[in-house]
Amino acid sequence: MLAFLIRRLIGAFLVLIAVSFITYLIFIKIPGGDPAPRIAGRTATEANIQDIREKLHLNDPFYSQYWAMMKSLFTGSLTSYSSQLNVVEQIKSGIPATFSLCIGAGAIWLFFGILVGLISAVKAGQWSDSVITVFALIGISLPVFWLGLMSRYVFAEDHPFSFLPDGEYVPLTQNPWQWFTHLLMPWLVLAVLFIGFYGRVLRSNILDTINEDYVRTAKAKGLPYRGVLVRHVLRNSLIPIVTLFGLDFAAVIGGSAILTETVFDLKGVGWYAAQAVQDLDLPPIMGVTIYATFFIVLFSVVVDLLYALLDPRIRPT
Amino acid sequence: MAERLIEVRGLKVQFATEDGVVRAVDGVDFELGRGEVLGIVGESGSGKSVTAMTLLGLTKDTNTRFEGEILYKGRDVLQMNEAELQDVRGNEMSMIFQDPMTSLNPVYTIGAQICEAIQIHEKTQKGIARRRAIELLKQVGIPNADSRVDNYPHEFSGGMRQRAMIAMALACNPDVLIADEPTTALDVTIQAQIIELIDRLKDEFNSAVILITHDLGVVADVADSIIVMYAGRVVERAQTRSLFYDPQMPYTWGLLGSIPRLDRPKQERLHSIEGAPPSLIRAPAGCKFRPRCPHAFAKCMEEPGLENRVEEPTHLDRCWLSVAEKREVREATIRGEAA
Numbered sequence: 001m002l003a004f005l006i007r008r009l010i011g012a013f014l015v016l017i018a019v020s021f022i023t024y025l026i027f028i029k030i031p032g033g034d035p036a037p038r039i040a041g042r043t044a045t046e047a048n049i050q051d052i053r054e055k056l057h058l059n060d061p062f063y064s065q066y067w068a069m070m071k072s073l074f075t076g077s078l079t080s081y082s083s084q085l086n087v088v089e090q091i092k093s094g095i096p097a098t099f100s101l102c103i104g105a106g107a108i109w110l111f112f113g114i115l116v117g118l119i120s121a122v123k124a125g126q127w128s129d130s131v132i133t134v135f136a137l138i139g140i141s142l143p144v145f146w147l148g149l150m151s152r153y154v155f156a157e158d159h160p161f162s163f164l165p166d167g168e169y170v171p172l173t174q175n176p177w178q179w180f181t182h183l184l185m186p187w188l189v190l191a192v193l194f195i196g197f198y199g200r201v202l203r204s205n206i207l208d209t210i211n212e213d214y215v216r217t218a219k220a221k222g223l224p225y226r227g228v229l230v231r232h233v234l235r236n237s238l239i240p241i242v243t244l245f246g247l248d249f250a251a252v253i254g255g256s257a258i259l260t261e262t263v264f265d266l267k268g269v270g271w272y273a274a275q276a277v278q279d280l281d282l283p284p285i286m287g288v289t290i291y292a293t294f295f296i297v298l299f300s301v302v303v304d305l306l307y308a309l310l311d312p313r314i315r316p317t
Numbered sequence: 318m319a320e321r322l323i324e325v326r327g328l329k330v331q332f333a334t335e336d337g338v339v340r341a342v343d344g345v346d347f348e349l350g351r352g353e354v355l356g357i358v359g360e361s362g363s364g365k366s367v368t369a370m371t372l373l374g375l376t377k378d379t380n381t382r383f384e385g386e387i388l389y390k391g392r393d394v395l396q397m398n399e400a401e402l403q404d405v406r407g408n409e410m411s412m413i414f415q416d417p418m419t420s421l422n423p424v425y426t427i428g429a430q431i432c433e434a435i436q437i438h439e440k441t442q443k444g445i446a447r448r449r450a451i452e453l454l455k456q457v458g459i460p461n462a463d464s465r466v467d468n469y470p471h472e473f474s475g476g477m478r479q480r481a482m483i484a485m486a487l488a489c490n491p492d493v494l495i496a497d498e499p500t501t502a503l504d505v506t507i508q509a510q511i512i513e514l515i516d517r518l519k520d521e522f523n524s525a526v527i528l529i530t531h532d533l534g535v536v537a538d539v540a541d542s543i544i545v546m547y548a549g550r551v552v553e554r555a556q557t558r559s560l561f562y563d564p565q566m567p568y569t570w571g572l573l574g575s576i577p578r579l580d581r582p583k584q585e586r587l588h589s590i591e592g593a594p595p596s597l598i599r600a601p602a603g604c605k606f607r608p609r610c611p612h613a614f615a616k617c618m619e620e621p622g623l624e625n626r627v628e629e630p631t632h633l634d635r636c637w638l639s640v641a642e643k644r645e646v647r648e649a650t651i652r653g654e655a656a
Contacts, residue, residue: 213419220373220414221434221485222406225399231433232422239424312469313423 008304012297019293020286024066027282034058035081035282056081073287082279087287090272097169098268100179101260102252104187109194110245116195117202118234124207132199139196148189148263155185167265186264190257194248198241205237212236239310243303250299254292319350322492322525323372327385330367330376337598341367343549345385346623349493354519354526356536356557358572359546362594365529368546369495371395372527373410374402389493408438411486413515415498417478421470427454427481428466434488453484456521457514476507483514487522494519495527500535512539533569534576537561542631545569548595548605551623555632563627565634565643567650568606574651588653604635611650612638 028034036052037044053059057068072078078087120132156166164185170178209215210233218232255269262274269288276284308315330342342364349355357365370376372387374394387394389410397405406412411434414420421430431450435441441449447466454462457480470478479499486494496515500508512528516539519526528536536543536557543560545553545568553566564570571590592609595601601608603618610617616637623633626640636643 213414213416214422216375217414217420217482217485218422218433219375220406220412222403222408222437223433224403224437227437236422236424311424313471 005301008301012301015297016290016293020070020290021066023286023289024069024282025062027280027285028062028065032280035280038280039081069283069286073283073290078283078287080276080281080283082281087283090284091269091287091291094267094269094272096171096268097266098253098255098257098261098270100169100172100183101186101190101257101266101268102249104183105190105194105252105257105260106245106249108187109191109198112191112195113198114202114238114241116199117206120199121203121206121210122229124203136196136199139192140200142192144189144193144259145263147192148186148260151185151189152263167263169266169268186260186266189263190252190260198244201244202237202241205240206233209233209237239307242306242310246299246303246306247296250295251292253299254295255288256292319352321348321350322390323347323349323527324388325368325372325385326388328368328371328387329382329384330364330371331382331384332378333380333382334598339597340549340600341597342371343597343600345544345546345549345551347544347551347554349525349527351492351525352519352523353542354516354528354536354540356533356540356543357527357529357546358531358533358536358543360531360590360594362597363546364549364597365546366497369412369497369527369529372493372495373406373412375406375412377402404438407434407486407491408489409491410493410495411489411491412495412497413479413482413486413499416502417475417482418502420482421478423470426467426469427473431466431481431485431488434485438489449488450484453488454481456487456518457481457484458510459484475503476511479503479507479511480514483511483518487518487524490522491524493525493527494522495529497529498531499528500530501532508535515539532576533561533572545572548600549597550605550635551633552606552636553632553634554623555629555634559627559629559632563629563632563644564647565627565632565640566606566636567610567612567638570647570650571609574653586653588651604637612642612646 036049036056036058039052040048057065060068069078073087076086076088079085080087080090116132116136120129120136123129123132152166154162155164156162165178165182168182170182172179215228215232218228223231255273257268258270258274260266261268261271265271269291272284273288275281276288325345325347328342328345329340332339332341345364345368347355357368359365367376371383372394374397383395385395389405394402394405421427425433428447428450431453432443432446435446435449436443451462451466454466459465459477459480465473470481473481483499494515499515500511503511512535515526515528518524528540530536533543540557542554542556544551545560545566547568553560553564553569555563555565560569561573564573568590571588574588575590577587590609595605595608603620604610604613605620607613607617614637619637621635621637623635625631625633626636
């Protein structure tokens with residue numbers, strides 16, 4: 001078990017290095033990636049630009065630039081090219097909004113995803129299953145930016161029926177009720193896609209599992225329907241959902257809820273990443289990439305551990 | 318006859334499918350007394366498993382139709398509601414399945430799965446159920462049962478899993494144990510052990526056993542009586558002795574011919590029955606075995622009834638050939654010469 005953990009941690013470290021290096025390489029190789037002319041401004045002379053290049057060490061070989069950037073990132077001194085703000089501080093300030101959004105949405109999508117999957121599998125072939133399927137497919141197909149804007153228009157626009165505040169993040173410590181009402185719409189909008197998807201996946205998992213021989217054994221023991229369904233069918237069908245949830249959750253925590261954060265003006269990590277990409281601002285891009293990779297790697301280790309817990313067949317002995 | 322536990326009368330099971338009605342079981346009758354072993358023999362698709370599952374009400378579904386009756390101690394299983402069935406399953410009648418590799422839930426320990434069977438039917442404490450589980454594992458011959466009880470199914474070999482399945486099936490001391498091809502997925506060396514185990518436990522637990530197999534060799538030693546099924550029907554039914562010494566159905570001859578035997582010359586090829594079992598949606602007219610029967614004649618276009626035709630009064634068969642004719646051509650057919 002310990003060996004497994006150590007192996008995974010070494011692997012995680014290598015992944016972090018590889019991802020950051022590739023991101024760095026892509027950035028400096030794309031046309032217009034050179035930050036010096038942009039920082040220098042419109043009326044800059046060649047001398048100005050050279051001056052900036054010198055100051056930012058842009059004339060050094062790329063590996064030493066990479067090394068310098070990683071060093072300043074991990075010591076917390078890395079600053080943005082365009083705003084000169086500290087990258088680590090900026091990411092830290094985005095974390096409360098991102099975590100609030102993702103933990104809430106994650107809980108909602110996991111709960112309703114399982115509920116939807118369970119109901120549609122139990123009612124498979126009946127009209128309620130068809131209705132749920134149609135809604136699930138609509139949910140999967142709705143783009144977040146459209147759904148986000150529409151829900152803002154319907155629930156938060158200035159008209160008599162609106163009852164939710166429009167966008168922005170209110171810290172939990174400042175006002176829990178405001179925190180909740182401000183996040184309710186973003187939670188649901190972010191969760192809709194996943195609910196539809198998880199529901200479909202779980203439905204087919206359940207329908208596969210229900211034909212397993214051990215389910216027949218459970219029935220033959222005299223276990224009531226509910227017990228068969230929960231203890232034998234659902235228990236085994238949920239194992240793949242754990243993987244799915246671990247990785248999806250890591251992705252949104254890691255800042256991939258960019259659209260939701262942007263539409264609802266939640267200044268989280270995803271929003272910060274979007275700004276950085278728009279400005280072609282390398283330091284924040286690197287910062288957010290490392291931050292996101294960290295969560296993906298962390299959660300894939302957690303998923304592996306959970307998997308071993310849930311399925312004794314793959315437990316390392 | 319000992320106390321009569323099961324009486325099946327005119328059982329028919331039909332599944333409505335997109336391709337038509339599948340007549341999986343099409344007229345089955347038998348009875349079973351305490352302490353008896355009944356063998357049900359036939360090829361895949363002859364309706365033996367469906368018959369077994371129906372005894373426990375496990376084939377009940379919106380697309381399934383039943384006819385006839387299955388009387389368990391006088392109560393009709395087909396008329397029971399779900400709660401009554403749950404009460405019977407695992408408690409009064411329990412079942413062992415073909416593939417022990419897939420019939421145990423991989424995520425629970427062997428002990429937990431046996432305890433589950435106990436605790437469904439008896440409100441016992443966990444500790445007591447666990448001690449019972451260990452005791453049962455000992456009875457079915459699992460070594461170190463005290464520690465093995467906490468193993469997961471994948472830590473057991475195939476034979477041990479089937480033993481664990483048997484322990485689970487016997488957990489509530491059932492009257493009837495239905496074993497659906499319990500040895501098909503196992504090594505030949507293990508097969509005999511498992512059959513012997515079932516036979517021994519039947520006496521210890523004072524139960525009756527229905528042993529389903531496609532291999533007449535498996536039931537030869539343990540069954541008191543045997544029914545041979547073909548295309549959802551019983552085509553021959555007799556005391557084991559009578560069936561082996563005086564088989565009346567050409568289909569039974571085919572099954573007998575396909576048992577490998579040590580007392581035959583080595584170079585002789587193992588005989589098999591030509592063709593495949595008929596469609597259960599559109600079964601052939603007349604005798605269902607006619608298209609594959611080497612002795613079919615004009616009369617076979619009309620279906621024979623299941624009747625007694627030989628001296629032994631409990632020996633029934635469905636074949637138009639005269640008993641004398643049968644006895645004359647039988648040996649050659651079993652050896653695979655007549656075809």
